[in-house]
Amino acid sequence: MISKLLIANRGEIACRIIESARARGIATVAVYSDADAQARHVRLADQAVRIGGAAPSDSYLRGDRIIDAARATGAEAIHPGYGFLSENPDFVEAVAQAGLIFVGPSAQAIRAMGLKDRAKALMVKAGVPVVPGYHGADQDDARLRAEADKIGYPVLIKAVAGGGGKGMRLAEAAEDFDEALASARAEAQAAFGNSDVLIEKFITAPRHIEVQIFGDGANALHLFERDCSLQRRHQKVIEEAPAPGMTPEVRAAMGAAAVKAAKAIGYSGAGTVEFIVDGSGPLRSDGFWFMEMNTRLQVEHPVTEAITGVDLVDWQLRVASGAPLPATQEELTIHGHAFEARLYAEDAANGFLPAIGTLSHLAFPPSVRADTGVAAGDSITPHYDPMVAKLITHGPDRATALKALRDGLAATEVAGTTTNIGFLSALAADPDFAQGGVDTGLIARKIDSLTAAPDPRPQDMAQAALMLSGLGDRQDPHSGFTLHTPLRWRVEVGGQGVTLTPRGPDEVICTVGEAAVSAQRLGGVWRFDGQAPRPCHIHGRAITLFGAAPLTLGMADPLDRASTQAAGDAVLSPMPGLLRDVAVAVGDTVAEDDRLAVLEAMKMEHVLRAPRDGTVAQIAHEAGEQVQAGVVLIALDAQDGDA
Structure with a gap:
């Protein structure tokens, strides 16, 4: 039996493997990137080795560093988990050449199934039924389009490498094919380093x-x-x-x-x-x-x-x-x-x-x-x-x-x-x-x-306002007040005003729009119109109310007078990521919903589209740049009447 195991992965699967290994008495070694130095899998393992920077290409995809870590710690075997190097036959071979055990299939088996087109051909030979489609080596756009026409729409365009839904697009009709193909190829190239695709008949239902x-x-x-x-x-x-x-x-x-x-x-x-x-x-x-x-x-x-x-x-x-x-x-x-x-x-x-x-x-x-x-x-x-x-x-x-x-x-x-x-x-x-x-x-x-985002109930708003204002923590809301202290407070929670009117140490009337919610403290617990409070957690100036439809509501700082500018003329980055592609140039005329750029973040591509008709006035960042959330990427010309 293996006595020491290195887990070449992170997150929940690394923790899962550590638990099973520990139950069998196997010592474990974690690897981590700079971003994961304090991660749970690092804390759980018997040993941990740093293997590089935050980007997967600098850490979890560096097979050489992972093998070096196994050798340095005396691990006999490497478990790849899923994702990253788990289906990389070259890594499997390198593990074997290093005299280590790969916990998984052989490199030959991975190669046989690694490319979907070859796998399907192998399955036909083995007598396993396969979906009608085109799995050929000719990747010319015209050939692929012709094969899709022959199969009949709708068709599914799929990367031949990888999995997890990456490089997969549905073309409902012939006019959708070119954009779907380009998008599938770009995502496949970014995820797997291989832009080849296959075409399959899309099964209805x-x-x-x-x-x-x-x-x-x-x-x-x-x-x-x-x-x-x-x-x-x-x-x-x-x-x-x-x-x-x-x-x-x-x-x-x-x-x-x-x-x-x-x-x-x-x-x-x-x-x-x-x-x-x-x-x-x-x-x-x-x-x-x-x-x-x-x-x-x-x-x-x-x-x-x-x-x-x-x-x-x-x-x-x-x-x-x-x-x-x-x-x-x-x-x-x-x-x-x-x-x-x-x-x-x-x-x-x-x-x-x-x-x-x-x-x-x-x-x-x-x-x-x-x-x-x-x-x-x-x-x-x-x-x-x-x-x-x-x-x-x-x-x-x-x-x-x-x-x-x-x-x-x-x-x-x-x-x-x-x-x-x-x-x-x-x-x-x-x-x-x-x-x-x-x-x-x-x-x-x-x-x-x-x-659909849930609308907060008046009781939810009342609970949030009472908890965030701190009024619910006071044993006597009238104690310590001067004659100049108002006995009514108005706070803004979740963008809506809530008025709090104490009626004694254990009752506050919470006015939310037209609704008046009676908050009463009974046995040390506040109830809202007789209903028990939702489980909650306060973090900073926000509160999260838990349940099947969780709500996070923030309380506005009355001293904050910062104004925000409408972004109708600009396309903002919705999250930190890599600006993979910019599809327009300054001076181009665009229509609402036209594809402007592609942002890659968290292993997925996000297409950014024009918010309205207009002309591209500015491109603030170039393809290949890392951008932060909220920054302007592309600005349109100001419309008549815009300030």
């Missing part, structure tokens, strides 16, 4: 069902399926196992196809075979097609662990140490149902823009499994994926597990950054989802209702 496989190089088995159909921009949001509506016949067919794929490449370790499934009706044994194989552990692996009772990381460590498969196919069974929700620092109501900030408060209820790489006091930075945690629930049946997820989301407390808890809660409460009606288009169809 598709479901995304994947099968967890495990091999030891000689044999392979599957640990059943996961449904990952709830996606936004091709990235998974909530996953579950087993898949709703799955029958024993279809499960057997998909499992057999996945095992065929694994055996075709002599697979060793944990992997996932992803299928696109026709969700227009009941699942069928002839209604699924191979999409790709992820030659690594998946983000959503905990739901499989929950229904099988298997620790997949422990299995990885055992097989990497030379042991055979720890179980047979017949010994594996499904127990109940499980869900996983991905909690991100992002603003769902503002186009899911990634958010940053210091987590002034972070708490998870004991009813959920929370896989996280952060703790209160840690920061979400612009350098990496903004995941805060994965919340996993399990129950004897789907309805029970889903209720546990809804309750767990409502009881999760995060302050200091914007999160997608409200969006996840709305999704978990969606009636179609509750009935098992899932497909990859569900979120897009309901995006407006799922991302």
